[in-house]
Amino acid sequence: MVQHLEQTQLTDRKRIAFERLWEAERERVWRLCARLSSSPDVADDLAQEVSIRAWQAWGGFKGLASPRTWLHRIAVNVVLRWRERQKPTTMLDETLAASHEGSPERQALQSDEKGRIHAALETLPEDLRTSLVLHAWEGMAYREIAALLEIPVGTVTSRIWAARQRLKKELADAL
Amino acid sequence: MRCELMGPRLSAWVDGELSGVSGWLVRRHVASCAVCAAEVESLRALNRKLSAINPVLTPLAPTRFVRPPLVLGLGAATALAGITVFVLLPRPSGAPQSDFKRVALASPLPELVRNGGVFLSPASNANPVSVFHSNPSPIFSEPAETVPPRSVIEKRRTRRLVHRVRREERQPEVVRVATARKRVGRVRPLSASRRVAEPVKVALADRSVAGPLESRPERDSFIPPRPAIAPPPAAVAMAPSLRARRESKPEDEAPRRVRAVLVITPTRYENVVLVQPGAMEIDEDDKEREGEPPSP
Numbered sequence: 001m002v003q004h005l006e007q008t009q010l011t012d013r014k015r016i017a018f019e020r021l022w023e024a025e026r027e028r029v030w031r032l033c034a035r036l037s038s039s040p041d042v043a044d045d046l047a048q049e050v051s052i053r054a055w056q057a058w059g060g061f062k063g064l065a066s067p068r069t070w071l072h073r074i075a076v077n078v079v080l081r082w083r084e085r086q087k088p089t090t091m092l093d094e095t096l097a098a099s100h101e102g103s104p105e106r107q108a109l110q111s112d113e114k115g116r117i118h119a120a121l122e123t124l125p126e127d128l129r130t131s132l133v134l135h136a137w138e139g140m141a142y143r144e145i146a147a148l149l150e151i152p153v154g155t156v157t158s159r160i161w162a163a164r165q166r167l168k169k170e171l172a173d174a175l
Numbered sequence: 176m177r178c179e180l181m182g183p184r185l186s187a188w189v190d191g192e193l194s195g196v197s198g199w200l201v202r203r204h205v206a207s208c209a210v211c212a213a214e215v216e217s218l219r220a221l222n223r224k225l226s227a228i229n230p231v232l233t234p235l236a237p238t239r240f241v242r243p244p245l246v247l248g249l250g251a252a253t254a255l256a257g258i259t260v261f262v263l264l265p266r267p268s269g270a271p272q273s274d275f276k277r278v279a280l281a282s283p284l285p286e287l288v289r290n291g292g293v294f295l296s297p298a299s300n301a302n303p304v305s306v307f308h309s310n311p312s313p314i315f316s317e318p319a320e321t322v323p324p325r326s327v328i329e330k331r332r333t334r335r336l337v338h339r340v341r342r343e344e345r346q347p348e349v350v351r352v353a354t355a356r357k358r359v360g361r362v363r364p365l366s367a368s369r370r371v372a373e374p375v376k377v378a379l380a381d382r383s384v385a386g387p388l389e390s391r392p393e394r395d396s397f398i399p400p401r402p403a404i405a406p407p408p409a410a411v412a413m414a415p416s417l418r419a420r421r422e423s424k425p426e427d428e429a430p431r432r433v434r435a436v437l438v439i440t441p442t443r444y445e446n447v448v449l450v451q452p453g454a455m456e457i458d459e460d461d462k463e464r465e466g467e468p469p470s471p
Binding site: 118137141161164171 | 182183184185186187190192217218221222224225226228
């Protein structure tokens with residue numbers, strides 16, 4: 001009986017701690033999902049999935065990283081898995097788009113600088129794009145990105161540099 | 176530093192991620208290399224573009240406070256009247272102008288009326304999630320330093336100290352203590368062959384003389400008492416030479432001194448054995464000091 005009560009109290013404390021963490025980080029997680037997925041429409045679903053997965057894994061959280069980093073890591077994993085699932089559709093879209101290369105909408109999109117940069121970002125590989133977006137739009141330091149993606153800081157540095165080089169080349173080609 | 180090695184470093188430096196020696200090296204190189212300076216400029220231009228298209232993502236509550244229409248109208252009227260009275264009041268000579276009054280005078284009145292008396296600064300219209308934190312170092316405003324910054328020198332000195340301490344720790348502790356106190360003789364050098372083949376024996380001190388171990392009764396209390404060894408039965412025949420030596424020994428001779436010998440391996444000492452003085456290996460230096468009283 002006493003053990004059951006202790007377990008219940010522990011569960012309650014864990015739940016309260018998770019709710020506090022989620023309340024504090026909900027907006028950032030949503031923004032991270034929106035930016036990494038490039039579509040705010042699906043960010044709600046992705047953030048919901050992140051919350052479910054995080055709550056399922058909350059019991060096994062050992063505290064080796066900060067809770068915020070842990071939560072963002074789950075968000076990155078969820079978004080990367082979502083992008084993996086979207087790949088066939090994206091490829092089909094790209095082939096369709098390539099067939100309508102000279103369409104007026106496409107030209108209008110390309111003429112806009114914002115559209116050109118977004119299109120160039122979409123051409124980047126997943127790892128380069130993730131590092132650059134996390135740094136440039138989420139304002140994360142290299143060390144935070146390294147902890148989030150579980151890679152060395154030197155790898156983050158080279159990825160961001162490579163992403164910038166490719167982005168510059170894409171933008172020069174588009175002009 | 177060569178330019179082809181500078182790419183990732185330049186990118187990290189533009190982001191303000193390099194400090195200390197690395198940052199100083201990049202700053203010095205950029206100040207002297209036109210190609211890398213142009214690269215830095217292009218990276219900064221790209222950063223500006225990226226931060227300019229930072230998408231506005233506001234999933235939660237709006238950042239601007241919006242009042243209902245009726246309250247807005249009342250608030251506007253009240254605020255307009257209050258500000259008019261406040262601004263037009265005569266100011267005592269010499270009194271400083273308040274911040275609110277300065278703001279009210281500087282801001283356009285229609286804007287105040289539209290916002291219900293709440294002054295919204297232009298910054299409140301900016302993108303609330305624009306969080307691009309680029310911290311570029313001012314390279315072109317200041318000349319590059321020809322010597323490393325102070326922190327760089329201190330960092331190098333600290334590293335060398337740490338290395339020296341680690342090297343000292345490699346020496347076995349017992350050997351170091353014996354060397355420092357110089358209680359008996361010299362410690363045999365630990366040659367490479369003897370480290371593996373033969374342990375080094377170091378004679379530490381006479382147990383009969385007041386040594387550090389005997390001055391610590393609390394340590395001796397942990398040592399269990401030795402079991403009493405039964406005397407040999409009379410039937411056991413004693414060797415003739417030993418019997419002759421025992422019988423020839425005078426009765427008033429002082430009790431034999433017992434020496435402690437530490438058998439030291441390069442990493443730790445394995446055993447402590449009590450031996451007779453005659454059975455112990457003594458160096459030449461030890462033989463010379465045999466007659467001297469041991470130093471405390």
